[in-house]
Amino acid sequence: MASGTDAAAAGVAALGISGGEWAEACPPLRRNLHLLASDEVELAKMLLNEGQMHLFEHWPEPGVDDDKKKGFFDQVRRLNSSYPGGLVSYIQNAKKLLADSKAGKNPYDGFTPSVPSGEALTFGNDNFVSLEAAGVKEARNAAFVLVAGGLGERLGYKGIKVALSRETTTGKCFLQHYIESILSLQEASCKMVGDGYHTKIPFVIMTSDDTNALTIKLLESNSYFGMEPSQVKIQKQEKVACLADNDARLALDPNDKYKIQTKPHGHGDVHSLLYSSGLLEQWKNEERKWVLFFQDTNGLLFNAIPSALGVSATKGYNVNSLAVSRKAKEAIGGITKLTHVDGRTMVINVEYNQLDPLLRATGHPDGDANCETGYSPYPGNINQLILELGPYIEELKKTHGAISEFVNPKYTDSTKTAFKSSTRLECMMQDYPKTLPPSAKVGFTVMDTWLAYAPVKNNPEDAAKVPKGNPYHSATSGETAIYRANSLILRKAGAQIADPVVDTFNGQEVEVWPRITWSPRWGLTFKDIKEKVRGNSSISQRSALVINGRNISLEGLLLDGTLIVNAVDEAEVKLTGPVQNKGWTIQHVDYKDTSEKEEIRIRGFKFEKVEQLEVNYTEPGKHSLSA
Numbered sequence: 001m002a003s004g005t006d007a008a009a010a011g012v013a014a015l016g017i018s019g020g021e022w023a024e025a026c027p028p029l030r031r032n033l034h035l036l037a038s039d040e041v042e043l044a045k046m047l048l049n050e051g052q053m054h055l056f057e058h059w060p061e062p063g064v065d066d067d068k069k070k071g072f073f074d075q076v077r078r079l080n081s082s083y084p085g086g087l088v089s090y091i092q093n094a095k096k097l098l099a100d101s102k103a104g105k106n107p108y109d110g111f112t113p114s115v116p117s118g119e120a121l122t123f124g125n126d127n128f129v130s131l132e133a134a135g136v137k138e139a140r141n142a143a144f145v146l147v148a149g150g151l152g153e154r155l156g157y158k159g160i161k162v163a164l165s166r167e168t169t170t171g172k173c174f175l176q177h178y179i180e181s182i183l184s185l186q187e188a189s190c191k192m193v194g195d196g197y198h199t200k201i202p203f204v205i206m207t208s209d210d211t212n213a214l215t216i217k218l219l220e221s222n223s224y225f226g227m228e229p230s231q232v233k234i235q236k237q238e239k240v241a242c243l244a245d246n247d248a249r250l251a252l253d254p255n256d257k258y259k260i261q262t263k264p265h266g267h268g269d270v271h272s273l274l275y276s277s278g279l280l281e282q283w284k285n286e287e288r289k290w291v292l293f294f295q296d297t298n299g300l301l302f303n304a305i306p307s308a309l310g311v312s313a314t315k316g317y318n319v320n321s322l323a324v325s326r327k328a329k330e331a332i333g334g335i336t337k338l339t340h341v342d343g344r345t346m347v348i349n350v351e352y353n354q355l356d357p358l359l360r361a362t363g364h365p366d367g368d369a370n371c372e373t374g375y376s377p378y379p380g381n382i383n384q385l386i387l388e389l390g391p392y393i394e395e396l397k398k399t400h401g402a403i404s405e406f407v408n409p410k411y412t413d414s415t416k417t418a419f420k421s422s423t424r425l426e427c428m429m430q431d432y433p434k435t436l437p438p439s440a441k442v443g444f445t446v447m448d449t450w451l452a453y454a455p456v457k458n459n460p461e462d463a464a465k466v467p468k469g470n471p472y473h474s475a476t477s478g479e480t481a482i483y484r485a486n487s488l489i490l491r492k493a494g495a496q497i498a499d500p501v502v503d504t505f506n507g508q509e510v511e512v513w514p515r516i517t518w519s520p521r522w523g524l525t526f527k528d529i530k531e532k533v534r535g536n537s538s539i540s541q542r543s544a545l546v547i548n549g550r551n552i553s554l555e556g557l558l559l560d561g562t563l564i565v566n567a568v569d570e571a572e573v574k575l576t577g578p579v580q581n582k583g584w585t586i587q588h589v590d591y592k593d594t595s596e597k598e599e600i601r602i603r604g605f606k607f608e609k610v611e612q613l614e615v616n617y618t619e620p621g622k623h624s625l626s627a
């Protein structure tokens, strides 16, 4: 094998540029050319062509920092190969977007917004139940994709967000809940069509350098939470180059002049990663039909998946976005119908920071405001997307997964000539429909917020400042929303669940419902749950109930305290009669109290486990718990 230097010399000669005249304008680079391999020479040439001479101007004579110079090109090679169209496209796109930004060009120029109509579902009615059945049937033809490359800067939590407990009654983390939900769907779907449990639903996790190692560690140290390791595919997104000025000159890392500074490009990367991974083609060959995208911390999401997938299947949507009622100024995008002066229309997410200026610019002087319902008329996008695989692949063959980008530089002053700090191009996965032809069937499904959406994004301090009536999107609200949803679902199924009390944790006023949780295999759909709630059961406000098993039914259970039931699948367990104990009390925790773990501090409460009844059914057969 040729040594690096031989290969470099060969490369330079092969390109007929041994003299390096093309690098004449950049003497430091020219003097170092002989160090470079042929592909590095090509990359250098491309960088000069794109006005990036400054990247080499500080390069010393050959012999000094040669390893760092090679390291520089390793990074350039990575940046070049991970962006659709390479760095040339990146720099050219950046120049255009930066010019538009400087000119104050509105990305929605020529478009008028209006409120679109979508499928509005009512939890528990006949339509909902039949859509859930349709969705479960389709689930075996689906693949799930979790975008989890975000650092969660707003939450300020040090670990990865998917490792946070979804709720602290059981302490199960988000990732465990997601995997158990997918496995339950897989089992129920296979059972429904009688395929002998052969189909495995693929699960892709998009990570980034910020989350990759910890995500893999979490999976490995928990045996993939019961999923076959081969079912899980990790796809790591790369960061993109930072831009120093309006000419899209790439920014060098302030701490290392041989490195280009990089920042995350956004969740929109998921499309190009899926495209280049070959997974989409593989899924097509396996006759899969749906790809479901979801985000890192929505503990309620799987309450909405079966029915939403049912909507996609019955309506034949190429794109189906899940939405909830949106409060004006809430940090979720608004789903909007945009009509262009030339007659084009599209239904698309308008991101939360763009909705207000767009509305003001198009004759709505109040901007992003609530209407008479107390909500924004624009449904809130929760970034759960269901794409039909066939049309998705066809589209990506054209775009290679490139998604419409934006840039958001912070200028030093109104001349817009300099930036306060470097910026970069960004993209969002929900912008995928922007390039679709008008014939594409793009729809959305609106569900109740209490059922479908409770993310964990804001730190306690910021959450406490959220305008009254708007959701906190905090660890506190994320957990209490789970108890609320489960209580409301059991109520709808016929159980008597006590009213909540209002309490304040970390400055956030929330409803505290009984702490009811169940494993996904117990209650995947409303029909499943309804069949397991029989007779007159009641649960008091101070109670906690953990249902961990498939065949556990509530038949006249009168709970006032804490009850934990664990049962193997083959055990049929009836919960009847009164169960009373001192239970678990809720203790307030201040987020500034460093004697508590961060995971607890951000919630603002913990449980004192005073007394409980825990029962374990490990043997098959019929069992009854009656005190």
Ligand SMILES: O=c1ccn([C@@H]2O[C@H](COP(=O)(O)OP(=O)(O)O[C@H]3O[C@H](CO)[C@H](O)[C@H](O)[C@H]3O)[C@@H](O)[C@H]2O)c(=O)[nH]1
Binding pocket: 147, 148, 149, 150, 151, 206, 208, 237, 264, 265, 266, 267, 294, 295, 296, 297, 331, 332, 333, 334, 349, 351, 352, 381, 382, 383, 428, 430, 455, 457
């Ligand atoms: O480079 C990135 C950036 C983010 N993410 C992931 O993308 C998801 C969303 O990130 P954020 O929570 O930071 O997103 P925002 O709150 O800014 O907004 C997004 O989520 C909202 C709903 O939660 C709305 O739907 C909004 O329109 C949509 O852009 C997370 O799972 C995050 O881990 C990545 O994988 N890579």
